[in-house]
């Protein structure tokens with residue numbers, strides 16, 4: 001069981017939702033906090049809730065900004081690469097701007113975080129990395145190809161990171177967080193779209209899917225605080241996969257069976 005008291009947690013996307021809830025949960029464990037987000041107002045809101053934290057405006061899609069965040073932290077122990085956005089649309093409909101944006105935040109953000117922090121954790125011979133993926137990193141729901149691509153990539157990146165650390169005899173821990181719908185600001189990601197990365201025009205199917213996503217996220221049964229508690233437990237117990245919504249396992253199993261039986265994948269949203 002890892003003791004987190006007095007150690008430092010660095011969390012990206014800490015201005016809202018799961019990142020804010022993780023900040024609160026790790027503060028309750030007696031950890032010091034270093035919090036990053038593009039949204040400065042959100043960051044101040046989180047800092048007010050946790051009372052004390054180092055905060056920094058960081059765009060995780062930019063290597064130099066993630067590196068500067070890492071450089072400002074004296075002795076990071078826990079790194080939560082959590083910032084994320086969501087875009088919708090079929091693969092061919094999403095604009096190049098959509099693809100660049102979501103790959104930049106959801107995948108490059110995690111890569112930059114690992115490249116900046118992990119060498120320091122290895123040198124300290126202790127620490128833990130939590131990468132936020134999604135159930136969309138384990139199954140492929142229709143209509144969100146950009147999101148699915150980034151989250152599947154974060155899952156395999158995290159698995160490979162664990163293997164690479166162990167191959168080199170490092171005890172640094174890794175977890176990958178794969179939640180289903182949780183009420184946060186994720187369905188309102190457009191607020192964070194950078195100027196210059198244009199969205200694709202919305203058609204009827206995408207507009208309907210957007211309305212469904214907003215509803216599903218808003219009515220998620222587990223709260224961000226519940227998910228944050230699960231993350232704390234997984235870090236303490238050094239557990240890799242954090243599957244907060246066990247009902248999703250049927251869809252994961254169906255995907256694996258389709259692969260092993262070499263048949264076309266069933267739509268995970270229509271499995272009954």
Ligand SMILES: NC(=O)c1ccc[n+]([C@@H]2O[C@H](COP(=O)([O-])OP(=O)(O)OC[C@H]3O[C@@H](n4cnc5c(N)ncnc54)[C@H](O)[C@@H]3O)[C@@H](O)[C@H]2O)c1
Nearest residue numbers: 013015016017018038059060083084134181182184185186
């Ligand atoms: N809420 C869900 O249903 C759900 C389910 C599975 C996975 N996730 C993942 O959880 C993570 C957190 O999302 P959330 O649900 O808390 O949503 P959220 O919108 O409430 O929080 C995301 C945070 O990331 C920040 N952010 C966006 N772009 C950024 C950038 N370029 N650099 C730095 N920060 C940036 C936002 O300002 C925001 O504070 C994401 O990776 C998301 O994909 C969420």
